[in-house]
Amino acid sequence: METLIAQFMTKYNYWAIIGLIMIGLYAMIAKRNLVKKIIGMNIVQTAVILFFVSIGAKQGKTIPIIAYGHGDGGHHAVRAIDYINPLPHVLMLTAIVVSVATLGVALALAVKVHRLYGTLDEDEIAERIKES
Amino acid sequence: MIWPVDLIIMVLVMVCGIGAIMVRDLLGAAILFGAYSFMMCLLQAIMGAVDVAFTEASVGAGVSAVLFVAAVFRTSRRTKD
Amino acid sequence: MKYLAVITILLVGGLLFYGTPDFPAWGDPQSPASRHVSPYYIEQGYEDTHAPNLVTAVLADYRGYDTMFETAVIFSAGIACLFLLRVYRRKTSQTRLYRHTLTGVTLRIAKGGKLPEGSAEFEQIDSLWVPYDMIIKVCSRLIVPFVQLFALYVVAHGHYSPGGGFQGGVIFGAAIILYAIAHDMRSGFRRLNEKVALLVSAIGVLLFVGTGVLAVLLGGNFLDYSALAGLLHTDAVMARSHGILIVEIGVGLAVMAVMVSLYYILASAGRFDEGL
Numbered sequence: 340m341e342t343l344i345a346q347f348m349t350k351y352n353y354w355a356i357i358g359l360i361m362i363g364l365y366a367m368i369a370k371r372n373l374v375k376k377i378i379g380m381n382i383v384q385t386a387v388i389l390f391f392v393s394i395g396a397k398q399g400k401t402i403p404i405i406a407y408g409h410g411d412g413g414h415h416a417v418r419a420i421d422y423i424n425p426l427p428h429v430l431m432l433t434a435i436v437v438s439v440a441t442l443g444v445a446l447a448l449a450v451k452v453h454r455l456y457g458t459l460d461e462d463e464i465a466e467r468i469k470e471s
Numbered sequence: 472m473i474w475p476v477d478l479i480i481m482v483l484v485m486v487c488g489i490g491a492i493m494v495r496d497l498l499g500a501a502i503l504f505g506a507y508s509f510m511m512c513l514l515q516a517i518m519g520a521v522d523v524a525f526t527e528a529s530v531g532a533g534v535s536a537v538l539f540v541a542a543v544f545r546t547s548r549r550t551k552d
Numbered sequence: 553m554k555y556l557a558v559i560t561i562l563l564v565g566g567l568l569f570y571g572t573p574d575f576p577a578w579g580d581p582q583s584p585a586s587r588h589v590s591p592y593y594i595e596q597g598y599e600d601t602h603a604p605n606l607v608t609a610v611l612a613d614y615r616g617y618d619t620m621f622e623t624a625v626i627f628s629a630g631i632a633c634l635f636l637l638r639v640y641r642r643k644t645s646q647t648r649l650y651r652h653t654l655t656g657v658t659l660r661i662a663k664g665g666k667l668p669e670g671s672a673e674f675e676q677i678d679s680l681w682v683p684y685d686m687i688i689k690v691c692s693r694l695i696v697p698f699v700q701l702f703a704l705y706v707v708a709h710g711h712y713s714p715g716g717g718f719q720g721g722v723i724f725g726a727a728i729i730l731y732a733i734a735h736d737m738r739s740g741f742r743r744l745n746e747k748v749a750l751l752v753s754a755i756g757v758l759l760f761v762g763t764g765v766l767a768v769l770l771g772g773n774f775l776d777y778s779a780l781a782g783l784l785h786t787d788a789v790m791a792r793s794h795g796i797l798i799v800e801i802g803v804g805l806a807v808m809a810v811m812v813s814l815y816y817i818l819a820s821a822g823r824f825d826e827g828l
Contacts (some may be wrong), residue, residue, distance in 0.1 A: 346573065350573075350577065351578075360568075368557040370552060371550075372552060382488050382507070385507075389511060389514060393515075404605050404712075419591035423519045424586040425590065428523050429524050435528075441629070444629050446539070446818055450542055450637060451768055454821070458547070522605075524714075525715060534729075541815060545818065
C-alpha cells in the first residue's frame with residue numbers, strides 16, 4: 340500500500356495525461372459528428388504537449404530565463420541544476436503551431452464536406468455517397 | 472509545483488475535456504474547448520513552462536475557439552450525438 | 553462502434569499504464585532528460601547569444617532550421633485552406649441590401665434596379681446585419697490599438713521575457729479578428745483584404761529564409777547569424793542577438809497574416825463577401 344501511495348505521488352501526472360489521451364482517442368473513434376472528431380484530435384494533441392512539458396519540469400527550480408542585473412553584464416556563473424530544462428518547451432512551441440495549422444485545414448475540410456453533402460454526420464454522409 | 476493546486480486543475484481539465492465531447496450543442500462544445508485550453512495553459516504555467524503557457528493561451532483560448540465558432544456558424548449547430 | 557472504441561481505449565490505456573513505472577519520478581532534477589544536452593544550452597546560452605530567454609535563444613538560433621520549416625508549415629496551411637474553400641462567383645446575388653446612414657432606412661434593391669454605388673450616404677450591408685450596437689463598437693475601438701501595441705511589445709521583448717515572434721503574431725492577428733467581429737466583415741475586408749494578407753505572410757517566410765541565405769552569401773553556414781556581424785557593424789555575439797530579432801519579426805508577420813486569412817476564409821466560407 341505504501342509503495343502504491345509513493346507511486347501515485349510521484350507519477351499521478353502521467354496517469355492523468357494518459358487518461359486525457361484516451362478521452363481524445365475515444366472522441367475520434369466513437370463520435371459521429373465531424374466537428375466532435377476534430378475536437379478529439381485537438382484534445383490528443385494538447386495532452387501530448389502537456390506530457391512533454393511535464394517531463395522537463397523540476398521541483399523547486401526556477402524558470403529558464405536568466406536573471407541578470409544591468410551592471411554586471413551577466414557574467415555570474417550559471418549552474419544548469421538551478422533551471423528548468425528548456426528543450427521540451429522549444430519542441431512543444433513548434434508542436435502548438437503545427438496543431439493550429441492542422442485545426443485550420445481540418446475545419447476547412449469540414450465546411451467543404453457540409454457544402455457538398457449538407458450534413459456533418461458520418462453515417463448520413465456515407466449513405467449520400469452511396470446514393471450518388 | 473504545489474501538488475494540491477495541480478491536482479485540482481487537472482481534475483478541472485478532465486471535466487472540461489469530457490464536457491467538450493459530450494455536449495450536444497456544437498457552440499457549447501467550442502466554448503468548452505476554449506475553457507479546456509485555458510486550463511491547460513494554467514497547468515503548463517504551474518510546471519514552469521511560461522513560453523508554452525503564453526502560446527497555449529493565445530492560440531488555444533484565442534484563435535482556436537474563434538475558428539471553431541466560425542466553422543460552426545457556417546455549418547449546422549445541433550448534432551445527434 | 554462504441555463497444556469497439558471502449559475496448560480499444562481500454563487496451564491502449566492499459567498498455568500505457570503498464571509502462572509508467574519505468575518513468576523517472578515527476579520533477580526529478582536528475583532525470584535523464586535534463587542531463588545530456590540541456591546543461592550546455594543553459595550554461596552557454598547567454599554567453600553565445602546575449603538573449604536571457606533561453607527558449608527564444610534555442611528556438612531561433614540553435615534550432616533555427618526547425619523554426620523555418622514551422623513557418624513554412626503555417627504558411628502552407630493558409631494556402632491549403634484557400635485552395636479548399638475559395639469560390640469566385642461570377643455574378644453576385646440578385647437582391648442587395650443598402651442602408652441610408654443618416655436615417656437608418658434599409659433599402660432592398662431587386663434585380664434590375666439601379667444600385668447606389670459610390671454614394672457616400674448608402675452603405676452596403678450583409679444579409680445578417682445586426683443594428684448598430686454602440687457598446688461593442690466603441691469598446692472594441694478602444695481596445696484594439698492597445699492590443700496591437702501589446703503584440704508589438706511581445707515581439708520586441710522576446711529576448712527578455714516570455715514571448716517572441718509567434719505569440720506576438722497571434723495576438724496581432726487576434727486584434728484584427730476582434731475588429732472584424734465587432735464591426736461587420738466588410739469593414740474588416742476594407743482594412744486588410746485577402747491579397748495583402750497572403751502577401752504579408754509570404755514576406756514573413758521570405759524574411760526568415762532570406763536571413764539564412766544572406767548568412768551563406770557573407771561566408772558563414774546557412775542560418776549562422778554571426779556571419780552577419782560585418783553587415784550590422786557589431787561583434788559576433790550581438791549579431792546573433794540581432795539575427796534572432798529579425799527572424800522573430802519574420803515569424804510574427806507570417807503568423808499574423810495566416811491567422812487573419814484563416815478566419816476570413818472560414819467565416820465567409822470562401823466567398824469573402826459577408827460573414828460572422
